[in-house]
Amino acid sequence: MRILRIIAFPISLIYAIAVIARNFLYDIRFFKSKSFDTPIVCVGNLSVGGTGKTPMIEYLVRLLEGYKVAILSRGYKRKSKGFLMADKNSNAQDLGDEPFQMYNKFPEITLAVDANRINGIKNLEKLVQPQLVLLDDAFQHRKVQPTLSILLTTFGKLYKDDWYLPTGDLRDSKREAKRANLIVVTKCPDDLSEENKERITKKLSPRPNQKVLFSHFSYAPSLKSGSGKTLDWNQLLEKKVAVVTGIANPEPFIAHLKSKDFQFQHLEYGDHHDFSTRELERLKAFDMVVTTEKDYVRMKGKLQNLYYLEVEHEFSKSDESVLREELWNLL
Template sequence: MTKLLVKQNCLFWLLRPLSWVYGLITDVRNWLFDKELFAGYAPDTFSVSVGNLTVGGTGKTPMTEYLIKRQVLTVDTGSPETATLSRGYGRQTKGFREAGPADTAATIGDEPLQLYRKFGPRVRVFVGERRAPAIQRIQASYPAIRRILLDDAYQHRAVRPHLNVLLMDYNRPFYTDHPFPAGRLRERRHGARRADCVVVTKCPIDLPESDTQPIREAVSRYTRTGTPVFFAGLHYGRPVSFATGQPADYLREVVLVSGLASADPLEQYVRQTYSLKAHIRYADHRVYTRSDIDSFRRALTPGVALLTTEKDWVKLDALLTPGERDALSLYYLPVELVFLGDDGRAFNRFVTDASLKFR
């Protein structure tokens, strides 16, 4: 065993008692909500919660985008019938707010801004720390809204959604993890019992069916009987130019910039697809500055392009002058969630059935 593994193992056991305490606190909190000693608000509008048991990096935004596309691109016409609501992590504002043309990552957060720039005005995008009052305001202001997608709301027990979609990273299954701080869980594993379905994200696109059964069995030890488990991966599109908004025909050498909770799958894809000169990693929800732009410019030697994520693009683009945007080779990499095999059709039927039961 290497010194690093010994150090990690010692640290785990040192932190384990704190994990027990943290897990106990979350157990008590969940019990109070389960017994309705703490009130939970049931919206009058069909609501879907997208969340996880772990801290960050399970693909909540691609899942939310999938649900948006499922409705907006096939059903919704005229006035928006779909709304998204999130806390707006990292924003410098407080309270309830609807996204508009003048908003930035500083006013609504990077992920809500990404959704607004991609889907507005066909979808209404809202942020608000207190979800229950926020939902009530949405319902009162926009009676035409027929569904509300709640981003990262699995632990937000003050709202009782009609459908709880629990995400699990294929590379970091919750059933082998532990509560914070010894592990990455926000609550104990049995919190999965609140899930109406589990979507295993970031799977290899060519994952054999035979490899999914052991995962289903492991997940089922913590979920309610009959809770379906679906499998999905990530599909990266062609890089899109900051300057033109058009896909690039060809990129070869790139410097990757990312501010993600889990950037390893992205780096692996970029290494396989392009000549990766460097990967500049930041913590999730990085607040970029002009000094970051200056350091990126120095890294872009002739023939090398900067490649980043959509979430990072909406923040970096706001810092650029028109001249810089036109002169520099800057691109973002679109990503979308894709279900494996027939799981897409099965998941769509599951969501449709849930919405019909609500009606």
């Protein structure tokens, strides 16, 4: 794979030129960006997946408890078309796996999907009049002018160290980080020192108006099933366990499971993988199947003994205060 990426370097140069040209046309307002009266908070990244966007949206929903919040997502790989609002009859095929995961967790929140973000926001304003819209995975979609932009980048692969697709993972230009109000370094070690935070901040070279925050993943103490049943780690001992991942970056998840001292076979699939009947049959040979929340919603009801592990972003008190203040200033 690495050799193929190196061979594809000329293609990445063409891609880079196209991305830079597109952004330039937005910068000079040849292409227009639409703003809205409703505060719009954009959460996104410069790379392809794996930075923790969905847990970040969920974190913001918790911070905004008590306010009338709506989530708008593209609904990647969904089977439906156009604007669609989630309801009790929705499923992962209609909404996409990540929006369906969020709706399951926060059914009281308005959630909609629409590849046309402008159309989606207009419909939300017309139908529910939210106090704030959380725009999921939209940093590179410049047709909408957000009120606040939150850019995510991972500790293990900062956007400063990356390169354009297909040689690297960047889908947007590094210089577009200038549009972010907040830059969040995700998936940090739990014990990241202040010295390392300063070093990373210096490397990212934020502008005077930008703030750099740091988060790490906090995993739930036990596994869950769809029925609400929990499973302790010691119940996996001496069991034949499959750990299934269909996410962009499974390394932190797998590292956490390895720390629990039970034996498992890791079956890794591509991001947003749609599990076939044959693959599900293979999983039935295991005593237990452990997976991520995102993968769980695509396999729910198709396997017995299927459990998932919840994950959340965790910030220091000072960084959470910064984030909370930025949001409340919009309301």
